Amino acid sequence: MPPETTTPNSSRRSERSRRAILDATYGLVMEKGYAKLTIEAIAARAGVGKQTIYRWWPSKGAVMFDAFFDAAYSGGEDIALPDTGDxxxxxxxxxxxxxxxxxxxxxxxxxxxxxxxxxxxxxxxxxxxxxxxxxxxxxxxxxxxxxxxxxxxxxxxxxxxxxxxxxxxxxxxxxxxxxxxxxxxxxxxxxxxxxxxxxxxxxx
Amino acid sequence: MPPETTTPNSSRRSERSRRAILDATYGLVMEKGYAKLTIEAIAARAGVGKQTIYRWWPSKGAVMFDAFFDAAYSGGEDIALPDTGDxxxxxxxxxxxxxxxxxxxxxxxxxxxxxxxxxxxxxxxxxxxxxxxxxxxxxxxxxxxxxxxxxxxxxxxxxxxxxxxxxxxxxxxxxxxxxxxxxxxxxxxxxxxxxxxxxxxxxx
Amino acid sequence: MPPETTTPNSSRRSERSRRAILDATYGLVMEKGYAKLTIEAIAARAGVGKQTIYRWWPSKGAVMFDAFFDAAYSGGEDIALPDTGDxxxxxxxxxxxxxxxxxxxxxxxxxxxxxxxxxxxxxxxxxxxxxxxxxxxxxxxxxxxxxxxxxxxxxxxxxxxxxxxxxxxxxxxxxxxxxxxxxxxxxxxxxxxxxxxxxxxxxx
Amino acid sequence: MPPETTTPNSSRRSERSRRAILDATYGLVMEKGYAKLTIEAIAARAGVGKQTIYRWWPSKGAVMFDAFFDAAYSGGEDIALPDTGDxxxxxxxxxxxxxxxxxxxxxxxxxxxxxxxxxxxxxxxxxxxxxxxxxxxxxxxxxxxxxxxxxxxxxxxxxxxxxxxxxxxxxxxxxxxxxxxxxxxxxxxxxxxxxxxxxxxxxx
DNA sequence: CGTTAACCGAGACGGTACGTCTCGTCTTCAG
DNA sequence: CTGAAGACGAGACGTACCGTCTCGGTTAACG
Structure with a gap:
């Protein structure tokens, strides 16, 4: 099964940068809100060149999307409702x-x-x-x-x-x-x- | 009946400018979408200085809000559901x-x-x-x-x-x-x- | 023949405003420098409408000019060099x-x-x-x-x-x-x- | 001999932009006068972003200064007075x-x-x-x-x-x-x- | 086991829009 | 019916980011 993610993979891709970008994005949205999130701020906090972000994500929304999905479902927990019969x-x-x-x-x-x-x-x-x-x-x-x-x-x-x-x-x-x-x-x-x-x- | 609007009134305020701004805003959102709406474009289309917008509205959202409210409820129509008994x-x-x-x-x-x-x-x-x-x-x-x-x-x-x-x-x-x-x-x-x-x- | 001075006179003109404008101008130039002198600041400090300045002076420079001339030569002192013979x-x-x-x-x-x-x-x-x-x-x-x-x-x-x-x-x-x-x-x-x-x- | 200029150099700096800015500035001052010179006009004529000017010069005066110095002394001509003995x-x-x-x-x-x-x-x-x-x-x-x-x-x-x-x-x-x-x-x-x-x- | 090409950080670039400031004109209203 | 107060159209200011584009410097795969 191919890995179904938004962003394409590559053997050359730096996992360290990817993680830093997602973490920086998540943190910045929490601190300043989405409206004030900028690519430049993400790059600066992640210690990454802007081009590295533009290379792998098509838009600011896509980065945030990945960052949130990553944060929410990293555990990959199964979700099921309780069934007590009632x-x-x-x-x-x-x-x-x-x-x-x-x-x-x-x-x-x-x-x-x-x-x-x-x-x-x-x-x-x-x-x-x-x-x-x-x-x-x-x-x-x-x-x-x-x-x-x-x-x-x-x-x-x-x-x-x-x-x-x-x-x-x-x-x-x-x-x-x-x-x-x-x-x-x-x-x-x-x-x-x-x-x-x-x-x-x-x-x- | 006093005019009930979001933005404060003033006897000095130009009604002509207010109308032009709301109309320009409404038209621009319809044509380009909210994300691409800019204050400069509103001012240009309305034939108005930017300051006249900033003087009376605190944010781009507030202008759009008024523009839409104005467009939707200008008639002040009473809304009531039909009652056929069923x-x-x-x-x-x-x-x-x-x-x-x-x-x-x-x-x-x-x-x-x-x-x-x-x-x-x-x-x-x-x-x-x-x-x-x-x-x-x-x-x-x-x-x-x-x-x-x-x-x-x-x-x-x-x-x-x-x-x-x-x-x-x-x-x-x-x-x-x-x-x-x-x-x-x-x-x-x-x-x-x-x-x-x-x-x-x-x-x- | 009309009186040929920088600032035209008029019987209707308020001397109180004229003085306030010249004093405000002089003070502001001394405090902030000429480059940062603005008509609006002069009007505000003088407690005068902007129009009152524009009515009587053609430019910012002219106001300052009058203000300085007024300050320097208000006494109308005669200037003559000493003559000790040497x-x-x-x-x-x-x-x-x-x-x-x-x-x-x-x-x-x-x-x-x-x-x-x-x-x-x-x-x-x-x-x-x-x-x-x-x-x-x-x-x-x-x-x-x-x-x-x-x-x-x-x-x-x-x-x-x-x-x-x-x-x-x-x-x-x-x-x-x-x-x-x-x-x-x-x-x-x-x-x-x-x-x-x-x-x-x-x-x- | 190192190049002696007012503005700091950088290997990243675009010589093409620098020249275009100085030329545009010189031309605009000659056409409209210094008082009507604006950074926006310089940037527009030079085909350059405003930030590129602000990045390398601290003020409008400094740009004009460089433009004039550049125009006047580009040849680096030696100046010496004639000496006929009289x-x-x-x-x-x-x-x-x-x-x-x-x-x-x-x-x-x-x-x-x-x-x-x-x-x-x-x-x-x-x-x-x-x-x-x-x-x-x-x-x-x-x-x-x-x-x-x-x-x-x-x-x-x-x-x-x-x-x-x-x-x-x-x-x-x-x-x-x-x-x-x-x-x-x-x-x-x-x-x-x-x-x-x-x-x-x-x-x- | 060196070559080399992609990716990396950094950041300059041409631009757009921001929100503020001041201009000089025009309008309102109180004294 | 003057003059203060200040709204108005206009447009420059200096800043923030945009997305693109070099730069050298690693770094990993291939030859």
Missing amino acids: IEADLKAVLRATVDEYNDPEYSARLRALNSEVLADSQLSAELFDRMLAPGLAAYRTRLEAAQQAGQIAAGADLETAVELLLSPIQYRWQLGPGPLTHAFADSIVDIVLPGLRPPHPEG | IEADLKAVLRATVDEYNDPEYSARLRALNSEVLADSQLSAELFDRMLAPGLAAYRTRLEAAQQAGQIAAGADLETAVELLLSPIQYRWQLGPGPLTHAFADSIVDIVLPGLRPPHPEG | IEADLKAVLRATVDEYNDPEYSARLRALNSEVLADSQLSAELFDRMLAPGLAAYRTRLEAAQQAGQIAAGADLETAVELLLSPIQYRWQLGPGPLTHAFADSIVDIVLPGLRPPHPEG | IEADLKAVLRATVDEYNDPEYSARLRALNSEVLADSQLSAELFDRMLAPGLAAYRTRLEAAQQAGQIAAGADLETAVELLLSPIQYRWQLGPGPLTHAFADSIVDIVLPGLRPPHPEG
């Missing part, structure tokens, strides 16, 4: 954790930078989704399918939409701020969505 | 219209520019929501309250969350692209959310 | 005093500003000479003519040139710095020029 | 030539720009003198020393002052305009200064 409890637990994550300033800053870049260059949008969000959505879907098999969710339910219904309100509040991101809000989401997915003749 | 049909109709709007390239470009700016400067976030989104959400809420009064929705339902559940998935798909923005998707949202809000003992 | 002693005394004046930092700054402006706008050159230097030269000439009448200077001597020979080397050193401006230098000038003006058969 | 004739010939030079409009404009700048920034004053005037003064001094050796000038005469006495009146008239710059004026200077330098017992 779909409601499981969903609430995971959504509460998600809310906590969004409330973490560092995570929030990271996400803000990524989304800002993605909105400007819609080509990155697909990549962001495929590499960083799709695995998460798939995990939700897997959990919902298990619940479906267990008869807790109607056979014909539209799980695709269901997953997005669970996650998008959190992203929405985080991004536009119509209300606070609390555990209660996470619970509310589940309390509305889950009944809408129940099988027609509940266990009575 | 909450499901009404919601689907409105969400389908919303989907169509997001699929319009011009509207999409406008929104992209706004959101991109808003993500970078979180101070604008609240303003964007209050001035441009809150009225829409309120209209949804009003319609849901009517349905609640009509007994189509449970008395204790969390309408705040319900509104966000209806709208956020569309924004989510538009922004991150996990799937196509279709009428069917709009219907799916209603088909899941509405049952979750129904009163416990429906009309039987 | 032309050599008299000239040396006056040139030594002139050297001292040039060595005074405040006087030097003033002169520097004036000359700088005059070099740029040659129209002011004649005015500078006529109003500020010509009276001085005339005083020298008067003293030399007295010496001529006393037989200490040849009858046919070119006194016009003689006066300039006495004064120009001091201006030259001050402006271009080929050497220090000392009393010894002043004496040297007289020691060379005066013998060149002596009558052919001195009192023997 | 000191009076030699001095008059050279001073008449100097007067002609000052009367040349192009030379005059050049000199006006230089002096104007020098007066404003006294740091440039010393440099102007050392690089552009001192060699001339030295040539005069050499000629006077020759005359001294030939017995035409007193052994103890102050030649330093004598040289300045010969040159400064011309600069003075040119700059302040108390009278016309003619050959007769040049002769008058020599006619007064030279007798003042004669040995006490002439050829008898």
Whole structure:
């Protein structure tokens, strides 16, 4: 299997420089924000010539993208939702954790930078989704399918939409701020969505 | 009625310049995109000194913000959802219209520019929501309250969350692209959310 | 016939503003130097609208010119060289005093500003000479003519040139710095020029 | 012999840009005058980024200085006064030539720009003198020393002052305009200064 | 086991845009 | 109905970065 990364590899490429660039980028975005990130600053902090950056990445966004992906998924951890058999409890637990994550300033800053870049260059949008969000959505879907098999969710339910219904309100509040991101809000989401997915003749 | 604008007023201020700046900004964002919008280009097209822009707006984002708000809500049209008595049909109709709007390239470009700016400067976030989104959400809420009064929705339902559940998935798909923005998707949202809000003992 | 001065008069003109402008100008040149003098700063310090300056003076140089002339010759003092009968002693005394004046930092700054402006706008050159230097030269000439009448200077001597020979080397050193401006230098000038003006058969 | 220039050298420096900047500067000063010279105009005409100017020169005056020095002394011609044995004739010939030079409009404009700048920034004053005037003064001094050796000038005469006495009146008239710059004026200077330098017992 | 070509750091280059400053004109409003 | 206050169009200032382009100096693969 060929290594599927944004940046092409080469035997001549200096791994030391690549690491220094990604680390410098990550640090600078955290400190100054994405809007004030400059190639020159990255090169200076990384102790690298500007050309070395331009040689391997097509744009500032691409560098940041790699830097963040690298930072987030270096462990390559498998993501799967817990399955206690109680779909409601499981969903609430995971959504509460998600809310906590969004409330973490560092995570929030990271996400803000990524989304800002993605909105400007819609080509990155697909990549962001495929590499960083799709695995998460798939995990939700897997959990919902298990619940479906267990008869807790109607056979014909539209799980695709269901997953997005669970996650998008959190992203929405985080991004536009119509209300606070609390555990209660996470619970509310589940309390509305889950009944809408129940099988027609509940266990009575 | 005093004119309610973001930027402070002054009897000395030239209305002619203000209009020219907003129009030039709107046109330039549509033509070149927000990323390539420059203050110098706005000033040149508006036939205005740069200082006149810097005097009245604190940032490029603020100018664009005003330009868009001005373009979108110049009519001051009242927004209210239709009420045929059939909450499901009404919601689907409105969400389908919303989907169509997001699929319009011009509207999409406008929104992209706004959101991109808003993500970078979180101070604008609240303003964007209050001035441009809150009225829409309120209209949804009003319609849901009517349905609640009509007994189509449970008395204790969390309408705040319900509104966000209806709208956020569309924004989510538009922004991150996990799937196509279709009428069917709009219907799916209603088909899941509405049952979750129904009163416990429906009309039987 | 209208009064031919730099600044036209008018019965409507506010003397209070005129004074405030000249004083502010003089002070600002002394504090920041002529190069950093701006109309806006003058107006601000004088508590005057910019238009009031532009109404009465054609250029920044003209304002400064008036300010300096006003400061220097407000007393309208008559200038005449001493006449002790000893032309050599008299000239040396006056040139030594002139050297001292040039060595005074405040006087030097003033002169520097004036000359700088005059070099740029040659129209002011004649005015500078006529109003500020010509009276001085005339005083020298008067003293030399007295010496001529006393037989200490040849009858046919070119006194016009003689006066300039006495004064120009001091201006030259001050402006271009080929050497220090000392009393010894002043004496040297007289020691060379005066013998060149002596009558052919001195009192023997 | 190392190249003696104001601006530091570097192997990385583009000689092509340096030349283009100096040429553009010289041309623009001649066309529009020093007061209307702008860095932007120099950069535009030279086809050069502004930063390339700011990188190598500290101020507008310094650029102009180099441009003029470069234009005037590119040949590196040795300057020496003629020596026909007749000191009076030699001095008059050279001073008449100097007067002609000052009367040349192009030379005059050049000199006006230089002096104007020098007066404003006294740091440039010393440099102007050392690089552009001192060699001339030295040539005069050499000629006077020759005359001294030939017995035409007193052994103890102050030649330093004598040289300045010969040159400064011309600069003075040119700059302040108390009278016309003619050959007769040049002769008058020599006619007064030279007798003042004669040995006490002439050829008898 | 030397040649040589790519990659490296450094940073100068032609440019664009920034946000500020000042110019000289034009407009408003208080005394 | 003058004059201070200051907004306006204009445009230069000096700075920050852009993305491209040499420079020498390693450094690793090939011949």
